Amino acid sequence: MSHTILAIDDSKKILDIIKYFLEQEGYAVKAVPDPLEGIKIAKAGGIDLILLDIMMPGMDGYTVCDTLKKDDATKDIPVVMLTAKAIILHTPKDFFYGLYGFLAKPFSKQQLTKVVSEALRLTNTPGEAGGLIKNADGDAGPKPADPS
Numbered sequence: 001m002s003h004t005i006l007a008i009d010d011s012k013k014i015l016d017i018i019k020y021f022l023e024q025e026g027y028a029v030k031a032v033p034d035p036l037e038g039i040k041i042a043k044a045g046g047i048d049l050i051l052l053d054i055m056m057p058g059m060d061g062y063t064v065c066d067t068l069k070k071d072d073a074t075k076d077i078p079v080v081m082l083t084a085k086a087i088i089l090h091t092p093k094d095f096f097y098g099l100y101g102f103l104a105k106p107f108s109k110q111q112l113t114k115v116v117s118e119a120l121r122l123t124n125t126p127g128e129a130g131g132l133i134k135n136a137d138g139d140a141g142p143k144p145a146d147p148s
Helices: 012-024 035-044 061-069 085-089 109-123
Strands: 004-008 028-032 049-053 079-084 102-105
Touching: 004 012, 004 035, 012 028, 012 109, 028 035, 035 049, 035 061, 049 061, 049 109, 061 079, 079 109, 102 109
Parallel strands: 004 028, 004 049, 049 079, 079 102
Antiparallel strands: none
Protein backbone atom coordinates (compact mmCIF):
# COMPACT_ATOMS: atom_id res chain seq x y z
CA MET A 1 0.00 0.00 0.00
CA SER A 2 1.37 3.37 -0.99
CA HIS A 3 1.25 6.12 1.60
CA THR A 4 0.54 9.74 0.71
CA ILE A 5 2.83 12.32 2.25
CA LEU A 6 2.00 16.03 2.38
CA ALA A 7 5.06 18.31 2.48
CA ILE A 8 4.54 21.96 3.44
CA ASP A 9 7.61 24.17 3.08
CA ASP A 10 8.13 27.64 1.62
CA SER A 11 11.32 26.48 -0.12
CA LYS A 12 10.71 25.05 -3.61
CA LYS A 13 14.15 23.46 -3.47
CA ILE A 14 13.31 21.57 -0.25
CA LEU A 15 9.94 20.49 -1.66
CA ASP A 16 11.62 19.21 -4.84
CA ILE A 17 14.15 17.24 -2.78
CA ILE A 18 11.46 15.72 -0.54
CA LYS A 19 9.32 14.79 -3.54
CA TYR A 20 12.28 13.25 -5.39
CA PHE A 21 13.58 11.24 -2.42
CA LEU A 22 10.19 9.94 -1.27
CA GLU A 23 8.82 9.13 -4.72
CA GLN A 24 11.93 6.98 -5.27
CA GLU A 25 10.81 5.01 -2.21
CA GLY A 26 7.29 4.51 -3.58
CA TYR A 27 5.45 7.21 -1.63
CA ALA A 28 2.91 9.53 -3.24
CA VAL A 29 3.90 13.12 -2.39
CA LYS A 30 1.86 16.32 -2.42
CA ALA A 31 4.25 19.25 -2.05
CA VAL A 32 2.95 22.77 -1.39
CA PRO A 33 4.72 26.03 -0.48
CA ASP A 34 1.65 27.69 1.06
CA PRO A 35 0.61 26.71 4.62
CA LEU A 36 -3.07 27.53 4.03
CA GLU A 37 -3.12 25.35 0.92
CA GLY A 38 -1.47 22.58 2.94
CA ILE A 39 -4.17 22.79 5.62
CA LYS A 40 -6.84 22.63 2.91
CA ILE A 41 -5.25 19.52 1.34
CA ALA A 42 -4.93 17.83 4.75
CA LYS A 43 -8.60 18.52 5.53
CA ALA A 44 -9.64 17.01 2.19
CA GLY A 45 -8.35 13.64 3.43
CA GLY A 46 -6.13 10.89 2.11
CA ILE A 47 -2.96 12.14 3.81
CA ASP A 48 -0.97 9.61 5.85
CA LEU A 49 1.81 11.91 7.11
CA ILE A 50 2.67 15.61 7.03
CA LEU A 51 6.20 16.98 6.74
CA LEU A 52 5.99 20.55 7.99
CA ASP A 53 8.55 23.35 8.00
CA ILE A 54 8.57 25.56 11.08
CA MET A 55 9.94 28.79 9.61
CA MET A 56 7.57 30.04 6.88
CA PRO A 57 6.36 33.55 6.08
CA GLY A 58 2.76 34.42 6.88
CA MET A 59 1.85 31.35 8.91
CA ASP A 60 4.62 29.43 10.67
CA GLY A 61 4.69 25.68 11.24
CA TYR A 62 3.70 26.03 14.90
CA THR A 63 0.44 27.69 13.87
CA VAL A 64 -0.18 25.19 11.06
CA CYS A 65 0.38 22.27 13.42
CA ASP A 66 -1.86 23.79 16.09
CA THR A 67 -4.60 24.33 13.48
CA LEU A 68 -4.32 20.72 12.28
CA LYS A 69 -4.35 19.25 15.80
CA LYS A 70 -7.49 21.22 16.75
CA ASP A 71 -9.49 19.94 13.75
CA ASP A 72 -11.22 16.55 14.01
CA ALA A 73 -10.51 15.89 10.31
CA THR A 74 -6.74 16.29 10.70
CA LYS A 75 -5.88 15.82 14.39
CA ASP A 76 -4.74 12.20 13.95
CA ILE A 77 -2.46 12.78 10.96
CA PRO A 78 1.12 12.36 12.16
CA VAL A 79 3.30 15.45 11.74
CA VAL A 80 7.08 15.51 11.37
CA MET A 81 8.63 18.96 11.67
CA LEU A 82 11.41 20.01 9.31
CA THR A 83 13.63 22.84 10.44
CA ALA A 84 17.07 24.13 11.22
CA LYS A 85 18.71 22.37 14.16
CA ALA A 86 18.99 25.62 16.14
CA ILE A 87 15.21 26.05 16.01
CA ILE A 88 14.70 22.54 17.40
CA LEU A 89 17.08 23.21 20.27
CA HIS A 90 15.23 26.41 21.26
CA THR A 91 11.66 25.15 20.89
CA PRO A 92 9.81 24.40 24.15
CA LYS A 93 9.61 20.65 24.68
CA ASP A 94 5.83 20.74 25.15
CA PHE A 95 5.47 21.79 21.52
CA PHE A 96 6.78 18.42 20.36
CA TYR A 97 3.98 16.60 22.17
CA GLY A 98 1.65 15.30 19.45
CA LEU A 99 4.37 15.14 16.80
CA TYR A 100 5.97 12.01 15.46
CA GLY A 101 9.40 13.50 15.17
CA PHE A 102 11.47 16.23 13.68
CA LEU A 103 14.24 16.38 11.14
CA ALA A 104 16.94 19.03 10.99
CA LYS A 105 17.84 20.60 7.65
CA PRO A 106 19.87 19.84 5.68
CA PHE A 107 18.96 16.15 5.66
CA SER A 108 19.98 13.16 3.59
CA LYS A 109 17.69 10.78 1.72
CA GLN A 110 18.43 8.15 4.37
CA GLN A 111 17.47 10.50 7.23
CA LEU A 112 14.24 11.58 5.50
CA THR A 113 13.10 8.08 4.59
CA LYS A 114 13.97 6.81 8.08
CA VAL A 115 11.87 9.42 9.88
CA VAL A 116 8.96 8.96 7.43
CA SER A 117 8.95 5.16 7.65
CA GLU A 118 9.28 5.25 11.45
CA ALA A 119 6.42 7.73 11.87
CA LEU A 120 4.21 5.67 9.57
CA ARG A 121 5.15 2.47 11.40
CA LEU A 122 4.25 3.99 14.77
CA THR A 123 0.91 5.30 13.55
CA ASN A 124 -0.02 2.04 11.81
CA THR A 125 0.80 -0.22 14.76
CA PRO A 126 -2.20 -0.63 17.07
CA GLY A 127 -1.33 0.11 20.69
CA GLU A 128 2.21 1.22 19.82
CA ALA A 129 3.19 3.86 22.34
CA GLY A 130 6.82 2.92 22.85
CA GLY A 131 7.97 5.47 20.30
CA LEU A 132 6.07 8.37 21.78
CA ILE A 133 7.42 11.19 23.93
CA LYS A 134 5.74 11.93 27.24
CA ASN A 135 4.77 15.49 27.97
CA ALA A 136 5.14 17.15 31.36
CA ASP A 137 1.95 15.43 32.53
CA GLY A 138 3.26 11.99 31.58
CA ASP A 139 0.93 11.59 28.60
CA ALA A 140 2.32 9.84 25.55
CA GLY A 141 3.44 12.10 22.75
CA PRO A 142 5.88 11.43 19.93
CA LYS A 143 9.51 10.59 20.32
CA PRO A 144 11.72 12.88 18.21
CA ALA A 145 13.25 11.04 15.30
CA ASP A 146 16.98 10.54 15.50
CA PRO A 147 18.38 13.18 13.15
CA SER A 148 21.42 11.03 12.33
